[in-house]
Amino acid sequence: MATKIAPLSGFPEWLPTDRLTEQLVLDIVRETFELHGFVNIETRAVEPVERLLGKGGDADKEIYGVSRLAGDADERKDSDLGLHFDLTVPFARYVLENAGKLTFPFRRYQIQKVWRGERPQEGRYREFTQADIDIVGAGELPFHYEAEVPLVIADVFARLPIGPYRIQVNNRKIPEGFYLGIGFGPEQVAGVLRIVDKLDKVGGEAVHAALVEFGATDEQARQCLALARISATDTSFVAAVRALGVEHETLEAGLTELAAVMAAGMEHAPGVLVADLKVARGLDYYTGTVYETQLVGQEEYGSVCSGGRYDSLASDGRNTYPGVGISIGVSRLLGRLVPSGAIASSRPTPTCVLVALNTQEDRAAAASLAAALRGRGVATEVAPSAAKFGKQIRYADRRGIPYVWFPPLEPGAAHSVKDIRSGEQTEADPAAWVPPARDLRPQLIADPQE
Structure with a gap:
């Protein structure tokens, strides 16, 4: 019988969009x-329990103990390790050691x-x-x-x-x-x-x-x-x-x-x-x-x-x-x-450009194009399949990718890039094109629904 999976209370896990918001916040903090x-x-996650005890007032009773399940009773007793409840106590120990x-x-x-x-x-x-x-x-x-x-x-x-x-x-x-x-x-x-x-x-x-x-x-x-x-x-x-x-x-x-x-x-x-x-x-x-x-x-x-x-x-x-x-x-x-919703990322993915595929045989060329864009700091991925262009655009829209790049259908023809938010499509030079600065990377925004 399959075991039902349920979240553990008090151990939050963000979905990708919210995790991106968290990372943007941490970038600004850093x-x-x-x-x-x-x-x-960075300090270790554990400290001797005797060091943690008496340092945190009411936090003393909240310390998680750590032991190795396979160890014998004496080994578990001697370990006396606990997960740190803040970063100041381990930092103080770090200072003393170094x-x-x-x-x-x-x-x-x-x-x-x-x-x-x-x-x-x-x-x-x-x-x-x-x-x-x-x-x-x-x-x-x-x-x-x-x-x-x-x-x-x-x-x-x-x-x-x-x-x-x-x-x-x-x-x-x-x-x-x-x-x-x-x-x-x-x-x-x-x-x-x-x-x-x-x-x-x-x-x-x-x-x-x-x-x-x-x-x-x-x-x-x-x-x-x-x-x-x-x-x-x-x-x-x-x-x-x-x-x-x-x-x-x-x-x-x-x-x-x-x-x-x-x-x-x-x-x-x-x-x-x-x-x-x-x-x-x-x-x-x-x-x-x-x-x-x-x-x-x-x-x-x-x-x-x-x-x-x-x-x-x-x-x-x-x-x-x-x-x-x-x-x-x-x-x-x-x-x-x-x-x-008071704070969010301006888009749910770091990807700025999706390179469309005309056929599956074009994947190697599309990968080279994507590498060139990444070399200029533009986050890029290649479409998962050579589906109809409308389906590839819908895929980008679902992912929150603002631009779709279309390689030429015939040799010598121009490349083009489409802003799927406005519908505007323009010719683009694979060796020089970059998006507007506001679109290069996700940005933190307040009250995104307003």
């Missing part, structure tokens, strides 16, 4: 990262699959693609890099037809210093951060109740919510925080640093960065500036790009390599935009 001086690396061969500050980008064993839903997958940038220093990393990385993302998104967005920015030192200033102990800060970080998802009343259950007084819970509700597109958030009357040196350091980030954003990407003091990020390793990015009008979808500063993630006990990074959730972003 090119923009390189324009900013980031170099590419520190003597790297030049610091080290600027890297990485585009790879990651895995998380969470409940699949819209925008949440078990296997998905991330695109990361990180800047890592040896011993120290100047603060100005925390202002730089969100501006790189602003450059990426400016080139993508994704509509309006905003990058929410906070500094972990602000809530940490604030919580210490209102009487929480150092050991309570991480727990309070996790509770407040859920404000958008569960609402103020639920957060207040969770804080009280955690051990906060009603007044402490009220103050935590007052801080979390401060937001500004300029540096006015500083005065708003100080008006709450809480003092702590860590709080002041965070305010100064976040104000510098916002000032850079106001100069280079006005209106894009928003100081949002409820943003904390769930991962435990962040120590300074943190980022989340939302599509305007689709805030309920959550963040599509996030990251932050980490000071101790890459450390071997003697040397520490602080860093700052940000990650685009490529699968998450496209999981919202592609099905809705």
Whole structure:
């Protein structure tokens, strides 16, 4: 009896047209990262479980373990490998292993699959693609890099037809210093951060109740919510925080640093960065500036790009390599935009020209012609059979190929090429013809139905 094939929930597979859209997005991401001086690396898919544990806050319980099915019990136990749940933890390990061969500050980008064993839903997958940038220093990393990385993302998104967005920015030192200033102990800060970080998802009343259950007084819970509700597109958030009357040196350091980030954003990407003091990020390793990015009008979808500063993630006990990074959730972003038709490729195939066949005996000549066109960068394929020209044109139309090339029917006659969208057919020189620049390769377009 044949086994029924069914998709695995949380492991998305694009059809060719949507995969082409994804590749076009990744090309823009890659090119923009390189324009900013980031170099590419790729790390292995697995890490020792002991390294993954304790690095990801709530992600600890989502780690996929890896073992060899044919191994004996001791071998499986000793392996203790897990699939990485992000690209920052393996990158930190990579830096430690290769520190003597790297030049610091080290600027890297990485585009790879990651895995998380969470409940699949819209925008949440078990296997998905991330695109990361990180800047890592040896011993120290100047603060100005925390202002730089969100501006790189602003450059990426400016080139993508994704509509309006905003990058929410906070500094972990602000809530940490604030919580210490209102009487929480150092050991309570991480727990309070996790509770407040859920404000958008569960609402103020639920957060207040969770804080009280955690051990906060009603007044402490009220103050935590007052801080979390401060937001500004300029540096006015500083005065708003100080008006709450809480003092702590860590709080002041965070305010100064976040104000510098916002000032850079106001100069280079006005209106894009928003100081949002409820943003904390769930991962435990962040120590300074943190980022989340939302599509305007689709805030309920959550963040599509996030990251932050980490000071101790890459450390071997003697040397520490602080860093700052940000990650685009490529699968998450496209999981919202592609099905809705908000973003697409201008055509469903890279092929620009289909060379028609008069007879099957003409296939060798058609292949030579196709090779000549490819030599000039024109993606070309030969018709699958010498069917009637009308059928060959319909084949090109179904594939989304814009041009059909017709070799001459008689020796010495001219070649011609037809734009099957407009119906216009003109003579063409096989040694020189190229399509208009807009047709040479597929392009990303927004709202293709409009």
